[in-house]
Amino acid sequence: MDIKKEITKSEAIDVLRKSSKSFYGSEGLYVLGRNLSFTQNEKFMKLYSSLAEDQKEKGRLWRLHVFLWCFMHGLKLEGDIVELGVYRGFSSAIAVRYCEFENHKKSLFLFDTWDGIPEDQLDSGRTAIDKYRDPANYQKVLERFSGYDNVRLIKGRVPQSFDTLQMPEKISFLHVDMNSSIAEIGALNAIWERVVPGGACLLDDFGLLLAREQMINESEWFGRRGYMVCELPTSQALVIKV
Numbered sequence: 270m271d272i273k274k275e276i277t278k279s280e281a282i283d284v285l286r287k288s289s290k291s292f293y294g295s296e297g298l299y300v301l302g303r304n305l306s307f308t309q310n311e312k313f314m315k316l317y318s319s320l321a322e323d324q325k326e327k328g329r330l331w332r333l334h335v336f337l338w339c340f341m342h343g344l345k346l347e348g349d350i351v352e353l354g355v356y357r358g359f360s361s362a363i364a365v366r367y368c369e370f371e372n373h374k375k376s377l378f379l380f381d382t383w384d385g386i387p388e389d390q391l392d393s394g395r396t397a398i399d400k401y402r403d404p405a406n407y408q409k410v411l412e413r414f415s416g417y418d419n420v421r422l423i424k425g426r427v428p429q430s431f432d433t434l435q436m437p438e439k440i441s442f443l444h445v446d447m448n449s450s451i452a453e454i455g456a457l458n459a460i461w462e463r464v465v466p467g468g469a470c471l472l473d474d475f476g477l478l479l480a481r482e483q484m485i486n487e488s489e490w491f492g493r494r495g496y497m498v499c500e501l502p503t504s505q506a507l508v509i510k511v
Contacts, residue, residue: 295328298502307334316363320413326359332473332503333360336444339469339507340364343442344373348465351437353427353456354446354473355381356401358410361444365417376437377420380427383407387426390451392482427452428459440464446473450486457490464510472498475506 286292289301307313313334321327340361343350352361361377364370370377385401400406407424414420423430427447440463445453453472464470472487474480475498484506491498491508499507 293331295330296332296504298331298504300502307331313337313363313367316366320359320362320366322357326357329359332505333363335501335503335505335507336360336471337364337367339442339444339471341368342469344368344375346441346465346467348439348441348463348468349376349378349437350442350444351378351380351440351460352444352446353380353453354444354448355379355383355410355422356446357406358413361420362413365414365420371417371419373419375419375441377417378423378437379410379414379420380423380425380430381407381410382426383410383424386447386449386452390426390447390449392450392480394479394482395448428455431456431459436460436463438463441468443468443470444473445470448474448480448483450483453483454486454490457487461494461510466510468510470508470510472506472508474504476500476502476504480504 286294291302291305293300293303293305307330317330317333337360340350341364355361358379361379365377383404383406385397385399386395388397391397410422414422421434423434425433440460443460443464445456447453447456461470472483475484475487487506488498496508501507
């Protein structure tokens, strides 16, 4: 191969794919020589294949694996599960089906404006995204969680919407995905104390360059409380409450 020849990104990925017996590539993450154990979980893969409806959802496989791990971990602890930033509810839709959540004595609280990020919560460098304002997103969430009496949908901005209902006293898993350090820090200020010891807090955007403001502010927020945030190669980050 002429090493001086410029190749496209897709060509480079194709070379990597062909050079390894194990290759994973999605969402800017390209990995060689891994076991990819989650792809061998037949139940998980069947749910993923049946529920993923667009390229965004189809590209979240490894990130979804991390989310499901946290969700299943939360089932073993006291408290309910809270997701902040839901969009079309794909990750939680997989999780509730995987664990047969309707049989658990827990509740899942899903918070979202379903009308985009409020302008006064936009971080620098972030702009409003039209797809988050599509009414079809909320309808998709209603559809995906129809029949789950222990799943609650709360429509409104965070953290203000916490005041509109009886929040769970204990939270076993907190998923934070609001694309806004303002909203996310506000939420952490309001409910971090409710996360039980051993409970996981998963920050969805922490590792993205686009979310640098979230990374800086949340690293500082957790640092003041004695925590080091564990950044994952999926762009997520994990903190375990102690």
